[in-house]
Amino acid sequence: MAYITIRFGASPIRYTDPKLHEEFEARMNGTAYVSEYDRALYASEEELTKTIRENVRPIAEDSLKYWPTDIIPGSPAASLMGSFLEAAYEKMGIKGSYTVDDFSLMDESDKRYRAKAGKGMNLINSMIQGLQEGQPKLSDLTPEQHGPLVEIGTYHSSSGMAMGSSISVDKTLVWQADGSLLIEIRDKRNGVETYDKIRVEAEPAGQLRAFVAEKRFAEMAQVKTIPVPSSLRPTDVSSSSSTTFTFDDSSVGGASRVGRTLNGDSFWRVQSEALRKLSEQIKACIDGGQVLEHKEERYDQRHPITMGFMQMGFKPLGSWQCSCGRNNTGNYCEECGTKRP
8 A cells, every 4th residue: 555654743732730720831853654534625735734744733633632540741642642643534534544653741841841740750851860979971981983883773672461452663774885875774663564665865865974073972882771770661562672783893803794783771860861862863864755655554563471361351441343253452453354343
């Protein structure tokens, strides 16, 4: 199936927290993959693009009125916002899927939220600050000389106790001979696995290379992983992340592929902040790049234990039966693809 790929973004999105009764502002960026649209309403792809981009903010602000009280804008809420966008645009004659890459409180609102959230949040922040004192500094690291950066690989996975809460995102960035960059993204969540291939022009690709050198990511690998204190570790979610940088050191008398890997779960403030900024740089490349390929495939996200219960005739909470006879828990039938009533 051919998709029309449209980047979108909106800020500020105004959000009133139901517990604090105070308004905050959030930012949101993502991609629409349009599979079908009403050509009587939208005479061209330009009109379609304009409609999607102009309606992101009003749709988001309207959906936030019905937001679960225990969820604030952030990574776990991104997929939920994607579902709201899909339903709203379908009513407007636009069918497709929506990937929200960033849905988070803006800096000033984030600080204000943390201050208003209560003593518990302030206590955690004080604890983190105390544990980070005395950590290694960049000046403590031994300088390394490398040839050009040729590849970056990032991997993140997380899983919770709730069925269907598992997420895995794998990004591979490879520099080409002409200085441009090819990015491949494999994303699995909510029963859908997506694949994207994106081309980035030489200038932003070169800026990303310069950023990696400036932040000394290669030297950061000299610091052993600092484990997260058990008092700050969530008990209902497990996660893993890593970033690998590969250099061609043949020009400086080394091997053609030399790797340095950072554990993204390390409790080292310097590395965490640098990786956060790297993520922003990569996202800017993706947003400004050209989508060469996009694929979507549904997979069964149910836990093996749940599968066993269903085989014995039990139906999990929230299940529904499709007209084809298949019992499902997600938004689409896993047998025929029909959308949940």
